[in-house]
Amino acid sequence: MNELYRVLETTKQNVHQWVRRQQSKEVHQEQLCELISQLRVDHPRMGGKNLYKKISPSFMGRDRFLGWYRESGFMLAPKRNFRRTTDSSGVIRFPNLMEGMELTHVNQAWVSDITYYELNGKFAYLTLIMDAYSRKIKGYQISKTLRAEDTTVPALRMALKCLPKGAKPIFHSDGGGQYYCKQFIALTHKQFQNSMGKTAYENPKAERLNRTIKNDYLYGYHPVTFKELENKAAKAVKMYNQEKPHQSLGGLTPDHFEQNQILTKTNFKTVNSI
Incomplete structure (x- = not known):
């Protein structure tokens, strides 16, 4: 040797x-x-x-x-979404207040969209409402129909529980009818500034959130019944808010980022990507 x-x-x-x-x-x-x-x-x-x-x-x-x-083979194959769930049709019911806006604080602007989830050959629908600055999901709803009373209205009622007194955020969506029906406007007209884009390209943060919740969580959880989908959606929102780090938030989770904002009152300025 x-x-x-x-x-x-x-x-x-x-x-x-x-x-x-x-x-x-x-x-x-x-x-x-x-x-x-x-x-x-x-x-x-x-x-x-x-x-x-x-x-x-x-x-x-x-x-x-x-x-x-x-x-080591841990890379994930990308998933793509093609189906649209809201009817934008180029009709604008409200002006686009988000275009070029500088985001500086929590509850400055909320964004929302509806996406689908295929379940045993049928479609269920997921409505999400997110703070555009902190990326925190404020409200959500799983439904079997696209009616406003089953989608945007209950999701907004959940989100309203998180809205501090005196705050009046922009509420931005695409031109889907669920966002300008009477029931929905009745909830937003006093507490929000309604904003809409012509297409999904003018609501990119909400579209990105749809993909994240579906592709990164729900598809991995494999729910097979509507009840399981409800439970897994709740888990996905919790995991996203409490445990998923975001590069745009300095590596913090949405919950941690919001808590830091409250404690330090330090704002990260970002320009909306529309």
Whole structure:
């Protein structure tokens, strides 16, 4: 063996140290695999960057982690949505107040949209309302129909419980009829400034939230009954608000970000992407 060490221009000590490093590396990687598996129980489609922020391994930097993440087969195939659930038709009932607006604080603007979820050959519908600044979901509703009384109205009633006294946010949506029917306007006319875009392209934050909740959570939870879908939607909203870090929020979750805003009164200024 000494002759082999000499040929390789190394020492027995160096070889033993290398073996120990390899063994330690294997243990660390096994630990990472276990942690990722645990996180994906609640966050089935959480990507590599957010997994790194949640785990924060002291023995591995971000770039090395992402390289290992790809090589280990943890990458997720993208999902795409095609079906529209609101009828925009180019009709504007309210002006677009969000265009080019600088977002500076919580409850400055809320955004909303309706998306579908296919369940045993039929469609259920998910209505979401989110604070455009903090990304926190304020209200949601799972329904079997697209009627306003089953979608936007109950979602808004839930969200109103989070609205501080005296706040009057912009409420932005696309031109869907569920957002300008009498029942809905009766809830918004005193407490919100109604805003609408002509198309989904003028409501990008809400559209992005739809994709996140469906693709990153609901499809991973695999609900098979309407009751299960209701329960899994509630879990998805909780996981999103309380545990999902956002790069746009400095790596914080929506809940944590809002709490920091209240405690520090420090605002991150962002320009709306419309």
